[in-house]
Amino acid sequence: MAELGTAHLASVFFSFAAVFVVFSLLLLLLWRRPGCCSCHVCRAYLSGSWATEFDNLGDWYTHLLRASPTATIHLHVLGNTVTANPDNVEYMLQTRFANFPKGKHFAAVLGDLLGHGIFNVDGDAWRFQRKMASLAVGSVSLRAYAAGVIDEEISRGVTQRLCSVADAGGAVDLQDLFRRFAFDTICRISFGLERGCLELPVPMEEFVAAFDAASRLSAMRGAAAAPVVWKLKRLLNTGSERELRRAVGMIDGLAKEVIKQRRKIGYAGGHDLLSRFMSSVKDDDEYLRDIVVSFLLAGRDAVASGLTGFFLLLTRNPRAAALVRKEINAGSGRNYVMAAIHESLRLFPPVQFDSKWCTDDDVLPDGTFVRKGTRVTYHPYAMGRMESIWGADCGEFVPERWLRGDQSAFAAESLFKYPVFQAGSRVCLGKELALMEMRKVVVTVLGQFDVEVVDADRPVKFAPGLTATFSGGLWARVKRRVAAPLPTDQLTLA
Numbered sequence: 500m501a502e503l504g505t506a507h508l509a510s511v512f513f514s515f516a517a518v519f520v521v522f523s524l525l526l527l528l529l530w531r532r533p534g535c536c537s538c539h540v541c542r543a544y545l546s547g548s549w550a551t552e553f554d555n556l557g558d559w560y561t562h563l564l565r566a567s568p569t570a571t572i573h574l575h576v577l578g579n580t581v582t583a584n585p586d587n588v589e590y591m592l593q594t595r596f597a598n599f600p601k602g603k604h605f606a607a608v609l610g611d612l613l614g615h616g617i618f619n620v621d622g623d624a625w626r627f628q629r630k631m632a633s634l635a636v637g638s639v640s641l642r643a644y645a646a647g648v649i650d651e652e653i654s655r656g657v658t659q660r661l662c663s664v665a666d667a668g669g670a671v672d673l674q675d676l677f678r679r680f681a682f683d684t685i686c687r688i689s690f691g692l693e694r695g696c697l698e699l700p701v702p703m704e705e706f707v708a709a710f711d712a713a714s715r716l717s718a719m720r721g722a723a724a725a726p727v728v729w730k731l732k733r734l735l736n737t738g739s740e741r742e743l744r745r746a747v748g749m750i751d752g753l754a755k756e757v758i759k760q761r762r763k764i765g766y767a768g769g770h771d772l773l774s775r776f777m778s779s780v781k782d783d784d785e786y787l788r789d790i791v792v793s794f795l796l797a798g799r800d801a802v803a804s805g806l807t808g809f810f811l812l813l814t815r816n817p818r819a820a821a822l823v824r825k826e827i828n829a830g831s832g833r834n835y836v837m838a839a840i841h842e843s844l845r846l847f848p849p850v851q852f853d854s855k856w857c858t859d860d861d862v863l864p865d866g867t868f869v870r871k872g873t874r875v876t877y878h879p880y881a882m883g884r885m886e887s888i889w890g891a892d893c894g895e896f897v898p899e900r901w902l903r904g905d906q907s908a909f910a911a912e913s914l915f916k917y918p919v920f921q922a923g924s925r926v927c928l929g930k931e932l933a934l935m936e937m938r939k940v941v942v943t944v945l946g947q948f949d950v951e952v953v954d955a956d957r958p959v960k961f962a963p964g965l966t967a968t969f970s971g972g973l974w975a976r977v978k979r980r981v982a983a984p985l986p987t988d989q990l991t992l993a
Contacts, residue, residue: 518771526935531821536575543725545576553977554958557851561881569865570885574983576724577856579874585888585916586864591855591875592915593922599875602856606613609965611747612713615786616793628790629928633920635775640795641688644770648687649936653704653943656680659946665977670953672972675808677803682707684936685798689760690757690791691764691771697756701749709749710795722963754788800966801849802933805941807973808847811959814952814975816896823898832942838901840937841911845889846896847959848919849966850882879918880967887917947976 526550540563543549549559560581563572570584582588591599600621613619617628635641657680664671686692699706714738720729732740757773766774776790813820826835854876861869869875886893889900901912914922923979927933944950953974960970 504787509684510637515949521627524532527693533701537684538575540572540574540578544812545797555961557878557880557961560852560878561884564878565885570887571863571867577722577874578872579876580863580867580869581852581876582863582865583866583878583879583885583888584863584905585882585913587867588877588918589915591877592918592925594923595607595861596724596924598858598861600858601854602790602858602874604856605721605724605854608726609717611743612717612750613793613796614789616789617951618793618796619789631776632772632774632928635772636932641770642932645688645932645950646939647671647934648914649684649939650685652687653681655740656683657940658947661944662979665948670974671975673950673952674803674807674969675977678707678799679808680940681806681936683796683797684802686757686769687771688932689772689794689798690761691769691774692760696760697753699761706749706753710799711964711968712748713743713746714796714800714966716740716746718963718965724831737825751790754791757791758784758787763874782835796965797906797927797929800964800968804847804849804967804969805840805844805933805937807940807969808967809937809971810950810975811844811952811973812843812846812956813839813845813898814955819896821900823941827942827946832919832938834902836938836941837934838898839907840934840941841901841909841917842896842898844919845883845917847882849881850919851961851967852876852878853921877918882918889937893951895983947980949980951976991992 504823543559545877548747549556553559553562560572563582564570564583567583571580571582571587573580586740601619602621606634611620616623617625620628657676660671673814681694695745697703717737720909723729729740729816732738733744736744741972757776759770761771761773761777765776769775772794774785775786780786813823822835823839826832828904855873856872857869857871863869882888884893899906901909911917919926920933953976962968962970
C-alpha cells in the first residue's frame with residue numbers, strides 16, 4: 500500500500516511538473532511570437548508602467564487617443580485597434596454593422612458569466628432576444644409598471660436609508676446604496692419578484708459579492724495579452740478561474756431560484772420581462788438563466804454607476820448643483836436635471852469601452868486599415884474627454900452644453916459621438932428606462948436631502964470590472980432639507 504501511495508504522489512508531482520513546463524513554454528512562445536510588439540505602448544501595457552502616470556487604464560487610453568491625429572491607436576500586443584473617432588463608431592455600429600459583431604472571442608471570454616444572453620451573442624440569437632426585449636420595453640404597460648416600481652423602491656430603499664443616516668449624523672456609501680436600490684428595482688421590473696420572496700441558502704449579499712467577482716474576473720480575461728493563460732487555468736480549475744467558477748456557480752443558483760419562483764407565481768400575462776420570455780421559451784432553463792443574468796448586469800451595475808458619478812460631480816460643481824436644485828424646487832426636473840445627468844454620463848460612462856470583432860478586412864472612415872480577426876474597440880470614456888468632440892472645456896462638468904435656444908430646452912447629441920448607450924443597431928433598449936430611473940432618484944433625493952461627498956476632490960480610481968465601479972465606494976454626508984419634497988408620481992417622462 501505504501502508503494503502504491505508513493506507511486507501515486509510521484510505521478511501527481513510529475514503531472515504538475517509537466518503542466519508547469521508546458522505553461523512556461525507557451526508563455527515564452529507567446530512573448531516571442533511575430534505579433535508580440537515591443538513598441539513603447541505595448542511595453543507600457545504589459546509592464547503596467549502606465550500606472551506610474553495615470554490613475555486608471557482609461558485615462559492612459561485617453562492620453563494616447565488625444566495624441567493621435569485620427570483619434571485611433573493600435574495596441575498590437577492585444578491585436579486591438581482602439582478609437583475615439585465618432586465617424587469610426589458610426590461605421591462600426593451602423594454602416595458596416597454586419598462586419599463588426601461581438602465575435603466568438605468575446606463569446607468565449609464572457610461565456611461562463613453571460614452564456615448566450617443578449618450581450619454576448621450575434622446573428623439570429625441576438626435578433627430574437629432583441630425583438631422580444633424591444634416589444635416588452637416599448638410597451639405602455641411595462642413603462643407604467645416600471646415607473647411605479649421605481650417610485651416604491653426609491654421610497655423604501657433610498658429615502659428611508661438616507662433619513663436614518665441624516666438623523667444619526669453619519670455618512671453613507673452612495674455606490675452601495677444605489678447598487679442595492681438598482682438590484683431590488685431590476686428584480687421587480689425584470690422578474691416581477693421581491694427580494695424577500697426568493698428562497699436562498701445564503702444571504703443575498705453573498706450573491707451580490709459573487710456577481711461582483713464574476714464581473715471583475717471576466718474583465719481580467721478580456722484584458723489578458725495571452726488568452727491561453729486563462730484558458731489553461733480554466734482547464735486546470737486553478738487560481739482566478741477557480742474563483743470565477745465558484746462565483747458563477749452561485750449566480751446560477753440565484754438564477755434558478757428566480758426562474759423557479761416565477762413559474763410558481765405564474766408568468767401568463769405578467770408585466771415583467773422574464774414572464775414575456777418564459778411565454779416563448781418555456782422549458783429551456785439554461786437559456787432563461789442567461790436572460791436573468793443579462794438583465795441583472797444591465798439593470799444593477801449601469802444605473803448604480805451612473806448615479807454614483809452624478810453625485811460626485813454635483814459635489815465638485817456647486818454652481819451646477821444649485822441650478823439642479825433650483826429646477827427641482829420649481830417642480831420640474833426635465834431640462835437642466837436631464838442635461839446634468841447626460842453630462843455626468845459623458846464624463847463617467849458606466850461602460851467605459853466596448854469591443855467588436857472585424858469579420859473581413861476593412862478600412863475605417865479615418866483611413867485605418869483593419870485586418871480580418873482584429874479586435875476593434877470604441878472608447879466612450881475617452882470620447883467624453885476629447886477636445887475634438889466636445890471643445891476646449893471637455894474635461895469640465897458643463898450641463899449647459901446639452902441645452903439649446905434660451906438655455907432652457909434639453910437636446911440630445913448624436914449617439915455616435917456619445918455612445919454611452921451604444922448606438923445604431925445595438926443601441927441600448929433600456930436607455931429611456933435607465934434615464935427615467937436616474938432622474939427620479941436625483942429629483943427625489945435632492946428634493947429631500949443635502950448630499951455632500953466626502954473628499955470629493957480625491958482622484959477617482961476604478962476597480963476592475965465589466966462596468967465602472969468606484970474603488971472604495973463613494974461616501975457622503977447627508978442632511979435633511981426643510982423644503983417639502985416633490986412627490987415621485989409627478990416625475991414621469993414627458
